[in-house]
Amino acid sequence: MIVSVVPSQAQEEHAAMSAAMSGATPGQFAPEPVDIPVIELVHPMPGFPSERRYTLVKLDDDGTLCALRSLEREDLEFVVVPPLTFYPAYAPEIGDDVVADLGVEQAADVLVLLIVHAGADLASTTVNLRAPLLVNLATRRAAQVLLDDPDLPVAAPLVA
Template sequence: MTEPPSGPSENGSSAESVAADLPVIELVHPMPGFPAHRRFALVRLDEDGVLCALRSLDDPDLRFLVVPPHAFFPEYAPVIDDATASELGVTRAEDVLLLSVLTAGPSLADTTANLLAPVLVNTHTQRACQVVLDDPALSTHTPLVA
């Protein structure tokens, strides 16, 4: 499969703008370290829908801060393998919402994004997973701003 879209689609929207419209997201595999959590809601935390939280529906205290990586890393273009695309039921790259998990620091300058293991969401089926990419150039702690 090719890389997810980085910009607006033909109808003028982008995968990033879909975030507020997704119902319950079902992880096909739990996030590493959280085996009991598979059902999440994607909650918009800012007006622009850039900063979101993946909030566990089984434990309201568990949430992951996420952003669409293209908002901060326009050149980021992970290649998703066919097995993962098939598992999520993805047939078109345009149907993938790509998210990076953040590690919040005391300030924005200290906040990092996990580009090595993005979260992929099929916007039609709401099936998702976190994928660890095989790319030594990517990091789990990439500074969000330079």
Template sequence: MHSARRSRKEGGLRFHSTRIGEFEVNEEQIFFLPDGLIGFPQNRNYCMIELEEQPQIELLQSLDDPRLGFCLVQPAHFFPDYRLSLPPKERDLLSITREEQIETWVIVTFHRDPFRVTANLQAPLLLNRKKRIGRQIVLRELPYHTHHLLIEE
């Protein structure tokens, strides 16, 4: 296991990632995902980093493995009709009492063709910023799949 190199600096925690090099985060940017992400259950500590050059995209960087990072978008920006309803079990696991407490993000994939960027609407990442916890869920009953085109040509 390669853990991210960490050091404390004035104002935040410093980490190293193979994707973006050295970076600093505040405690509020760090999330615990008890089950990790699908395919990466051992990586449970992540941070969200805003990408200045792409304001609608954020990087979900593993703090357990500097090689692991995912680009995320909020689906409402690209898919206005995207809806999900959380079962009571998921609400409890995320300590949610109101829908407004949750942020929904989806992983995007950049393909060789620069005009082909896809979003995984079937397995959104749900974050409770106040509690700094999150879960990736799989939507089996809805018409979503793992490769929705982000921008139609």
């Protein structure tokens, strides 16, 4: 079974992500927060083999810009955004192996996030469409997934 996260689910994703955010402010670090939902990576992010526990932290008022913050290293976080605002037609298809790894039972449980590469200015800032971060909101299991679509860029402009 290949699951496709369709654009109509993007609005729900954004609302779910905002609801799942912690109240921590940028720069705060809580090594073992009790009230912050923990996201467990089933496979570590490339280059960070030991870090598997993260949380999402809002960086702006509406939750569009977020940090995926490590709970194991206070100096490690990835800026992420939901695709809806920037790429509303983005609907990645994920394979059976990812569905099994994350314990996905329905596509609506999958939160899609794009990892941001900050440029010198907004015009040179990019997102990775080829390797989104997928979070199962029901299990809080997550993985960065390399999609099989060679037409998806690893450095797409954040804004056109």
